Amino acid sequence: MESGFLLASPQLRDPNFQRTVVLLVQHDAKGALGLVVNRESTVRLGDVVEALDALAPIRANQALLWGGPVERNVGFVIFRGVSPEGWQVGEIGISASSTRLAELATGSQPFHLCLGYAGWGPGQLDREVEDGSWVSVDSGADLLFDVPVRDRYDLAMARNGLNADLLWMHPVHE
Helix, strand or coil, rough: CCCCEEEEEECCCCCCCCCEEEEEEEEEEEEEEEEECEEEEEEEEHHCCCCCCHHHHHHCCCEECCCCCEEEEEEEEEEECCCCCEEEEEEEEEEHHHHHHHHHHHHCEEEEEEEEEEEEEEHHHHHHCCCCCEEECCCHHHHHHCCHHHHHHHHHHHHHHCCCCCCCCCCCCC
16 A cells, blocks of 8 residues: 555444544555544644744735644655655655745745644554555545545445445444
């Protein structure tokens, strides 16, 4: 499985991942790393960026994304463009660099800051996909930057010819 998007099976009841869209950033023999991109955090950008005077008021109030249950104090910036210091998923750049965050926070380009991430050990994600907990789907950067957070799951399902009310998968036992 390559990097891209994962959708949680409609039957997956784990509260961390129920009805989530995950941007799969890295997946190899050592494990996998992904970012939940359809759950907002109660934390605002202005709460974590120190140079508040450089932030436009609308940026300071921007909600962060809850990236996952692992290391919730670690941030990842998601943006359109190339990330030479991080990861690349199609036209989406992902970076853990505070310099990249400062650059984006003071500019006009849309971006998301995720706190935390989802992680899987070696072979774990492959087993969960085989067992029906996740489905790999195609989507582009517009899902992240042009679609409201609350609509991403259903839209990603629909774009791939799926309907959460009709899709039945057998997820991993929780």
